[in-house]
Amino acid sequence: MKPGMKIVDVGCGTGDFTRYLANLIPGKCEIIGVDIRATNISTAQKQTKKEGLSGKITFRKGDAYDIPVEDRWADLVCCRTLLMHLTEPLKAVKDMSRVARKGGTVAAFERGRFESFYFYVPNDKRITKLGIKLGGLYVDGVRKLEGKYFDIGNRLPTIFHEAGLREIMAEVQADTYLTSDPRRKLEDVKDELGFNLETFKETKKLDAKAMASGGASRKQIEEYNRWYERWTKSLLDDHQKLRNDTVFSTGGMVLVAGRKQE
Numbered sequence: 001m002k003p004g005m006k007i008v009d010v011g012c013g014t015g016d017f018t019r020y021l022a023n024l025i026p027g028k029c030e031i032i033g034v035d036i037r038a039t040n041i042s043t044a045q046k047q048t049k050k051e052g053l054s055g056k057i058t059f060r061k062g063d064a065y066d067i068p069v070e071d072r073w074a075d076l077v078c079c080r081t082l083l084m085h086l087t088e089p090l091k092a093v094k095d096m097s098r099v100a101r102k103g104g105t106v107a108a109f110e111r112g113r114f115e116s117f118y119f120y121v122p123n124d125k126r127i128t129k130l131g132i133k134l135g136g137l138y139v140d141g142v143r144k145l146e147g148k149y150f151d152i153g154n155r156l157p158t159i160f161h162e163a164g165l166r167e168i169m170a171e172v173q174a175d176t177y178l179t180s181d182p183r184r185k186l187e188d189v190k191d192e193l194g195f196n197l198e199t200f201k202e203t204k205k206l207d208a209k210a211m212a213s214g215g216a217s218r219k220q221i222e223e224y225n226r227w228y229e230r231w232t233k234s235l236l237d238d239h240q241k242l243r244n245d246t247v248f249s250t251g252g253m254v255l256v257a258g259r260k261q262e
């Protein structure tokens with residue numbers, strides 16, 4: 001990231017990532033955030049003004065398949081958790097490439113699939129296996145129901161290559177979740193667990209539909225959900241337990257970058 005850079009952030013949402021990029025660059029730069037939802041754009045504009053970044057960032061409403069930016073304008077065209085929500089990610093990456101200048105970079109930061117290391121429950125082989133399995137079946141189900149690849153990260157080097165990009169680089173970044181990690185404040189861990197529990201309750205039905213489409217049985221889903229709800233509540237009710245719990249999980253993301261050919 002260098003002063004003077006021209007950047008496009010596609011599927012920018014309310015602009016968190018766009019502002020993060022702007023803050024990485026000391027001095028001037030031109031960043032355009034693009035999102036298909038007008039409400040996201042207006043929230044992004046307000047927040048960007050509040051943070052004093054309007055001189056660096058502008059926003060446009062537009063589609064990732066037809067990005068409202070001229071050909072070869074940008075040094076960097078990027079997205080964070082956009083391609084996993086699209087049914088035609090290759091089409092979007094091709095348009096991102098169109099907007100990049102020759103020798104410029106196209107980059108994406110998206111969810112990946114790392115089943116074997118993402119979950120471990122001590123002394124409970126069954127729930128460990130079930131959690132890992134259901135995670136995969138959920139991703140398969142979303143693909144069947146909505147045509148989206150929630151594990152698109154693993155495919156990105158291939159998609160980038162198909163889009164004509166070269167010098168492709170990939171990195172994995174994994175967040176780990178361990179409630180007893182002393183580096184994390186008790187209040188933060190509790191907030192996160194509370195938020196996760198609320199989200200779980202809200203999305204339980206839809207998630208079950210996706211898992212069932214992926215091939216999970218009702219019994220498997222119910223068994224895992226029962227465990228998850230009981231586990232989360234038990235930690236929220238008992239700080240001692242929370243600070244001694246060793247259930248471990250990770251959320252893996254893939255960062256892929258490729259260069260537009262001269």
Ligand SMILES: C[S@@+](CC[C@H](N)C(=O)[O-])C[C@H]1O[C@@H](n2cnc3c(N)ncnc32)[C@H](O)[C@@H]1O
Pocket residue numbers: 010011012013014015016017034035036037040062063064065079080081082085086
């Ligand atoms: C999970 S959010 C990510 C937002 C932002 N990149 C971030 O990391 O905070 C996905 C965003 O993609 C946008 N989106 C979905 N389909 C799109 C499309 N076809 N063109 C442009 N944006 C799209 C959604 O409106 C949403 O804001």
